[in-house]
Amino acid sequence: MKPNRRQFIASSLLSAGALSLQVSAQDKTKSSAEAQTISLRGRVVCMTEELQKLYQVIADCDIRGHVYTLKTNDDKFYPFLPVDIAAAVWMDERYRQRDLQVTGRIFPQGQFIEVIRFQSWNNGKLHDLYYFCDVCQISSHKPGPCDCCQDPFQFRETPATEENAKHAE
Template sequence: MRRRQFLSASLAVPLAYAAESGTATVRGKLTQLEGKAPALETQEHKFIPLGGDLATLGVLQDKRLAGVDLEALGEPSPGGAFQVGPIHTKAMFVHKDGSRLLITYWCDLCSIRTYTPGVCWCCQEETAVDLRKPEAE
């Protein structure tokens, strides 16, 4: 019986933490104005500045994603900004043709997938944006 109680308690802790973390969602058109932080333009034409870790900012500043319908998961910050979750949490999605797609980058030559833009670590060629269904991950 003690094993069952331990398992119940150990499963409840992550669930309680997830409920307390209060992940929020914002969605809108990704805008990238020169000299300003990336932002989402909502349907109400309100601009929400976006922040995040270095890898997340790399994605948000990728010119190939300018103007996409972007959904970001994270937490509101003081002053109306929004802090996108760290890159390892896969917190950014593009909505396209009725599908919610995860932003990834792919090297056709080496068949290597990454989650930030840049050159392939193997062949040094630029990786391509590859939007994928989250279930494929």
């Protein structure tokens, strides 16, 4: 008898939880309805330093850190949201040296870009940027030890797969 009662309580808790999840999911859909997925070409700059050149902003990057930003070819600035999927911009200077194609989301509340995928233009061809462990055949979006064997991930820049190339167009 006892286990049954416990089961009943557990399942009613579960459905109450599921209900509140459903409600918050609906709220989320409402507020992010206008998020837009875009693909932009440009280079990584520090917004503070760019604005220092243009408007004499007093930069303090040594203490406050750089504001890494995608500067598109038409001179628009899209600061990177500091999410994990964008970590390579902070962790690996190669991402700050390349001609990038960034797929991501922008939001009605501001110009920040949430990175979905980093690609690069190399000799006129689109390349995928990522990290890979040859031993375990695992890929990652940022440097660090392999989740499986703990050897460091190796940086890769390989011609974009057809599917990824389509997204960038």
